[in-house]
Amino acid sequence: MQSFEYANPATVQEAVGLLGARWGQADVLAGGTDLLSLMKEHLHEPKRLVNIKNIKELEGIQKTASGLRIGALVTMDELAKNAEVHAAYQSLAEAAAGIPSPQIRHMGTVGGDLCQRPRCWYYRQGFGLFAMKDGKSLIPEGENKYHAIFGGGPAYFVSASSLGPALVSLGARVKLVSAKGTREVPVAKFFVTPASEAAREIALQPNEILTEIIVPAAAVHTATYEVRQKEALDWPLAAASVALTMNGRTVTSAKVVLGHVAPTPWEATGAEAALKGKTITADTAEAAGKAAVLGATPLSQNAYKVTLAKVAVKRALMEAVKTAKA
Amino acid sequence: MANTPDYHWPPMDQRKVIGTSPKRLDGPVKSSGRAKYTSDLKPQGMLFGAYLISPHAHAKVTSIDTSVAEKLPGVKSVYVAAPAGTEMQYQGWEVAAVAATTEEIAREATRKIKVEYEVLPHFVKDEDLASAGANAKQGGERLVGDPDKAFADAEAVSEGHYGIPVVTHCCLEPHGQVIQWMGDSINVWPSTQNVPGYAGDLSQRLQVPATNIKVKMDYIGGGFGSKFNPDAWAIVGANLSKNAGGRPVKLYLERNAEQMIGGNRPSAYAKIKLGGKKDGTITAWQTDSWGTGGFQAVSPGQQPYVFTNLPNIREVRTAVSVNAGTQRAWRAPGNQQASYLTCCAIEDYAHKIGMDPIEVFKLNAQYAPTARIETYRYQLDKAAELADWKKLWRPRGQNGSGPVKRGLGVAIAAWGGAGHAGKARAVINPDGSVAIETGTQDLGTGTRTIITQVAAETFGLPMSQIKLSIGTSELPADGGSGGSSTVGAVSTTTRKSSMNALAKLYEVVAPSLGAQPEELEAVDGHVRVKGSPNKSLTWQAACRKLGSTQIAEMGENVPRSAQAEGLNTQGAAGVQIADVSVDTETGIVKINRYVAVQDCGLVINPKLAESQVFGAIIMGIGTALFEERIMDAQTGRVLNPDMEFYKLAGIADIGNLVVHMDIRPENDKRGVIGLGEPPAIPICAAVGNAVTNAIGVRVPTIPMTPDHVLAALEGRIG
Numbered sequence A: 001m002q003s004f005e006y007a008n009p010a011t012v013q014e015a016v017g018l019l020g021a022r023w024g025q026a027d028v029l030a031g032g033t034d035l036l037s038l039m040k041e042h043l044h045e046p047k048r049l050v051n052i053k054n055i056k057e058l059e060g061i062q063k064t065a066s067g068l069r070i071g072a073l074v075t076m077d078e079l080a081k082n083a084e085v086h087a088a089y090q091s092l093a094e095a096a097a098g099i100p101s102p103q104i105r106h107m108g109t110v111g112g113d114l115c116q117r118p119r120c121w122y123y124r125q126g127f128g129l130f131a132m133k134d135g136k137s138l139i140p141e142g143e144n145k146y147h148a149i150f151g152g153g154p155a156y157f158v159s160a161s162s163l164g165p166a167l168v169s170l171g172a173r174v175k176l177v178s179a180k181g182t183r184e185v186p187v188a189k190f191f192v193t194p195a196s197e198a199a200r201e202i203a204l205q206p207n208e209i210l211t212e213i214i215v216p217a218a219a220v221h222t223a224t225y226e227v228r229q230k231e232a233l234d235w236p237l238a239a240a241s242v243a244l245t246m247n248g249r250t251v252t253s254a255k256v257v258l259g260h261v262a263p264t265p266w267e268a269t270g271a272e273a274a275l276k277g278k279t280i281t282a283d284t285a286e287a288a289g290k291a292a293v294l295g296a297t298p299l300s301q302n303a304y305k306v307t308l309a310k311v312a313v314k315r316a317l318m319e320a321v322k323t324a325k326a
Numbered sequence B: 001m002a003n004t005p006d007y008h009w010p011p012m013d014q015r016k017v018i019g020t021s022p023k024r025l026d027g028p029v030k031s032s033g034r035a036k037y038t039s040d041l042k043p044q045g046m047l048f049g050a051y052l053i054s055p056h057a058h059a060k061v062t063s064i065d066t067s068v069a070e071k072l073p074g075v076k077s078v079y080v081a082a083p084a085g086t087e088m089q090y091q092g093w094e095v096a097a098v099a100a101t102t103e104e105i106a107r108e109a110t111r112k113i114k115v116e117y118e119v120l121p122h123f124v125k126d127e128d129l130a131s132a133g134a135n136a137k138q139g140g141e142r143l144v145g146d147p148d149k150a151f152a153d154a155e156a157v158s159e160g161h162y163g164i165p166v167v168t169h170c171c172l173e174p175h176g177q178v179i180q181w182m183g184d185s186i187n188v189w190p191s192t193q194n195v196p197g198y199a200g201d202l203s204q205r206l207q208v209p210a211t212n213i214k215v216k217m218d219y220i221g222g223g224f225g226s227k228f229n230p231d232a233w234a235i236v237g238a239n240l241s242k243n244a245g246g247r248p249v250k251l252y253l254e255r256n257a258e259q260m261i262g263g264n265r266p267s268a269y270a271k272i273k274l275g276g277k278k279d280g281t282i283t284a285w286q287t288d289s290w291g292t293g294g295f296q297a298v299s300p301g302q303q304p305y306v307f308t309n310l311p312n313i314r315e316v317r318t319a320v321s322v323n324a325g326t327q328r329a330w331r332a333p334g335n336q337q338a339s340y341l342t343c344c345a346i347e348d349y350a351h352k353i354g355m356d357p358i359e360v361f362k363l364n365a366q367y368a369p370t371a372r373i374e375t376y377r378y379q380l381d382k383a384a385e386l387a388d389w390k391k392l393w394r395p396r397g398q399n400g401s402g403p404v405k406r407g408l409g410v411a412i413a414a415w416g417g418a419g420h421a422g423k424a425r426a427v428i429n430p431d432g433s434v435a436i437e438t439g440t441q442d443l444g445t446g447t448r449t450i451i452t453q454v455a456a457e458t459f460g461l462p463m464s465q466i467k468l469s470i471g472t473s474e475l476p477a478d479g480g481s482g483g484s485s486t487v488g489a490v491s492t493t494t495r496k497s498s499m500n501a502l503a504k505l506y507e508v509v510a511p512s513l514g515a516q517p518e519e520l521e522a523v524d525g526h527v528r529v530k531g532s533p534n535k536s537l538t539w540q541a542a543c544r545k546l547g548s549t550q551i552a553e554m555g556e557n558v559p560r561s562a563q564a565e566g567l568n569t570q571g572a573a574g575v576q577i578a579d580v581s582v583d584t585e586t587g588i589v590k591i592n593r594y595v596a597v598q599d600c601g602l603v604i605n606p607k608l609a610e611s612q613v614f615g616a617i618i619m620g621i622g623t624a625l626f627e628e629r630i631m632d633a634q635t636g637r638v639l640n641p642d643m644e645f646y647k648l649a650g651i652a653d654i655g656n657l658v659v660h661m662d663i664r665p666e667n668d669k670r671g672v673i674g675l676g677e678p679p680a681i682p683i684c685a686a687v688g689n690a691v692t693n694a695i696g697v698r699v700p701t702i703p704m705t706p707d708h709v710l711a712a713l714e715g716r717i718g
C-alpha cells in the first residue's frame, strides 16, 4: 500500500477538519476490515487516514422518544446482540447476525458497513467501478454470476451492505457531518447508483463523516432472509428485508427491500403493492415474491438470482408473520 | 553380519506401538505457534523480496526499465526474470523481483519498474471444446473390443455430460523460500515436499555443486502436490541474494500470485455413453473428454476409472491449451477428475435401468483389477451400512416432501501408494540413546510420529527414547513426499535400519547372555533371549557393552524388491458415500453425513490415518461445493485470485464425517500403503451423485453451487 499520514482525532469536529474536499485526499478509518484491503490493492490511495475509533460520541445504541440511535462505531456484533434491536427490529438484528465470521462482526462497524465499497471482482481487480474496457463494460458478456439483476447498467455491481436493505425497509436515516454542518439523509437516498465511474455509490461527500443511524420507532413486523451458500466468510447471493404494518392479520402497508441484487438496496414496490390488504399465507408470500422480481433484467449467468430473490421475499414474509403471531 | 535379520512386521497381535494411536509429536509446537515454518524465518541480515508479475494473459515484454526501482532507498537488489523479448503465456508470469530492507519498500519498488508490453491474443476458457479451435490438441484415442456391436446389442444405453473445473491448491503457506547465495555455497529454507531432491535440482539450475547447497525445512504449511521443485522463485531469490552480496532473501508468492502460478488441478469435461444389460452389467463404454492443465495442455485421464477391464471401450481425449498458470500434481493427480466422470456416468446408468447404484457398482467391480474386486465389494457394503443406505436411499427426487430433498451418492477410488526409494540411519549409543536420521519431511501427515513409532516398536523402547532427525539435506536421503509414497518408505527404512543396528548390538551382547546373536530380541526395554525371558539385560546395560563404539546402521527401501520383502506395497481402495440435503428453491447443498471407507494395508497409527481421511474429505468437500478458478474471457485474467471469491469450505460447511479405516488381517498382511491421496479422490463424484439423487436431475458440472443446481432444476442446461 501507499504510505500515508495517520491522524487520531478525539472528536467529530476535529475529525471533519482533517478530511479533504476530494476523494483520495483522506479516508475515514473505522474497523478497517474493508479499507485495508482496498489500500493493499491500491484501489484506495489516501494521503491521510483519519482514524475515528477514538471518538466516544460515535459509540453506543440509545433508545430515544422517536426510535433508536445507533452510533457509527457500533460493531456488527453489538448490533446483533442488542436487546432493543432484537425486540423491535428483528430484520436488522438478523442482517447483522448474518454477516459472517466473528472477527468481522467484532471489527466491522455499522458506519463502515454502509460505506464499504462494492465487492465486484472486476472492481477489486482494478477495472474500475463500471469495469469498462475500450469504452464497453466487461460485465454483460463477462463473469456476472454475482452481479446485479436490477438496474440495467452501466453499474452492474451489487450493493455490498447487508444492513442497507433492512434500514431502508425500516425508514431509517443517517446523520452526515462535515465542517460546514450536519444533514440527515434517508438511508433509501444514501445509497445511489453512481452516474459515472468517478462517483461513489453512496451520498456521502469526501468531507463528511457518517455519525449515526436513526431508526424510527417501529410498529411493524420485520424479518430479513438471506440466501447464503457458505456458513462463513461469504456474501449473500440474494436477500430480502421486509417490514409489515398489520391490522390484525391484514397487511396495511409493506416495505420489501431486496439486497445484493442491484447497485443499491432495491425497493420491490411491486411486492409492496401486492401485499397491501392481504393476509400473509404461503400463496400471498409466493405471489409477493413473484411481484418483487417483475422487471428483473438478469445477465448471461445470473438468472438464478431472480429465483433466489423471489424465494428470499417469500421466506422473509413467512418469518415476519411468525413474529406477528407471537 | 551373520544373518540378514528378519525384517517382517511383528504379527498384528504382538505389536506394542505400531497399530496404536499416540498423539502426533508435532501437535504441541504447532498448536502453540512455536513451530517455525520457513516463511516465519528471519536469519540475520535478511532482505524481503517482492515480485512483479504479468498483468496480461499473453504478452511480449518490449522493454523493461528497473533504474527508478534500483535507486529507491532500501532496495538492495533487482532481478529481471523476463527481459525484453520474453513472451509470457499467462497472467502472473514472473517479470522481475526486488529485494529490500522492508517488505513495504520491496513492494513499492516493484511498482516503480517500468515495463512495456505488446499484448497478444489470449484464450482462457476450456468448458466449450467447440470454441477451442487450434488450442485443442488430440491427446489420444483408444479402442478396446467392439464398442459399436456392444452398443447395438445393449439392453439399455445412458448418456450424459459432466464437468469438473480447474481448482487451485490454496496452500495456506504460499510457495517460496528464504535463500542465501554466498560465493559458491547456498543455504536455503524452502517450503517444499522434497527436501532430499531440492539441492540436486537447484545445483543444476544455478551451477553450484550440490554438496555446497544446504537445505532445511522443519514445517510446511501445505503442499498437496504443488511444492516439489525449486521453482522460478528459488532461482530469482538466489540471484537477488547473490546481487545483494549474499544476504539472505525471503521471497514468497503473494496470495494472488499463489492462486495464479502456484499450481492447479486440471479440469476435465466429458460426454459419456454407457451400454449394458438390464441386470446392471455394463458392456460398452464411450468417452469424449477434454480439459486443460494451463498453457502446457494435458488431457484428462483414461476412462473408465477403476473398471479398467471393461470389454468394449472407445475413448477420445483432447488437451486444451489456455493462457493460464500451469497445472501441478493435486492430491491424487488426475484421479478426482477420472472418478467424477466414471462414477457419475455409472450412477446415470443405474438410474436409467432403475437399479440401486450400490448394486451396479458391486456387479461391475468384476472389471476392477483382480486383486481389488473383493475389497471393493466389501467396502461398498461397509460404506452402505455406515451410511444407512438401505434405509435412506430412494430413487431420484423422491426423498423428502418439502422444498428440501435428501440424496445419497456413492463413488470409489484407487491408488498406488508404494514407498519410494530412500535411506535411513539408526544409531545406538553406548549410553543407550537411540537416534533415527533420515532426510525426509513431515508434510503435516504425521511422518515424525510414524517413524518414531516404528523405531520404538523395533527397539522395544518407549517413543520418548527415540531421537529423530529429519528435514535437512545433510541426512541420508529419503524421497520427495508425493504419490503417497512417504509412509511406505520411511516405515521400511526405519524398520530395516533399526533391525540392522540391533543385529550389531546382539553380536556384542550375545556372549554375555550365553546365546547366539540371532537368538536375541529387544522387548520392553530389555535385550533378552527369545523364549527365556529371565536371560536378559536392561537396554542400558546391553548398550554399555558397546564400550566407546557407537552403532550406526543404514536401512534402505528399494522399490523393486520391496514387494518381496513385504514391508510396504501398493494398491489402496476406497469407497465413499455422501448424504446431502438440497434446498430445491435455492439450490443450496448441505452435507448431512459423509462416509469414507478406506484401506491402506498395515496401519501404523489409526488416528493419524483417520486424520488424513478427514483432511482429504474436508478439502474435497470444498471442491465439490465451492471451489473454481474463474477466468475472464475478455481480459484473460483470473477474477478470484483471493480467499474471498475463491471459496473454501469452512468447518461449518463440512457436516458429519464418518471415517472407517478398513483394517483387516487380509489388508494388514500386505504391508504399509500410502494414504495421503486416495481419500481425496471420490468426493466430487459422491457429492455430485448425491445432489442428483436428491433433486431428480443430473447437475453435470462441479461445484454444486446454487447457479448450477437451479440451472439443472429449471431446465436451463441440456
Ligand SMILES: Cc1cc2nc3c(=O)[nH]c(=O)nc-3n(C[C@H](O)[C@H](O)[C@H](O)COP(=O)(O)OP(=O)(O)OC[C@H]3O[C@@H](n4cnc5c(N)ncnc54)[C@H](O)[C@@H]3O)c2cc1C
Binding pocket: A027, A028, A029, A030, A031, A032, A033, A034, A035, A036, A052, A072, A098, A099, A100, A104, A107, A108, A109, A110, A111, A112, A113, A114, A115, A116, A117, A160, A161, A162, A163, A204, A208, A209, A210, A211, A233, A234, A235, A236, B644
Ligand atoms: C469475507 C467477507 C465477507 C463479508 N460479508 C459481508 C456480508 O455478508 N454483508 C455485509 O454487509 N458485509 C460483509 N462484509 C463486509 C464487512 O461488513 C465490512 O468490511 C465492514 O462492515 C466494514 O466496516 P469497517 O468498520 O471495518 O469499515 P472500514 O474498512 O474502516 O471502512 C470501510 C469504508 O467505509 C468508510 N467509512 C467507515 N466508517 C465511516 C464513517 N463513519 N463515515 C464515513 N465513512 C466511513 C471508510 O472510509 C471506507 O471507505 C464482509 C467482509 C468480508 C471480508
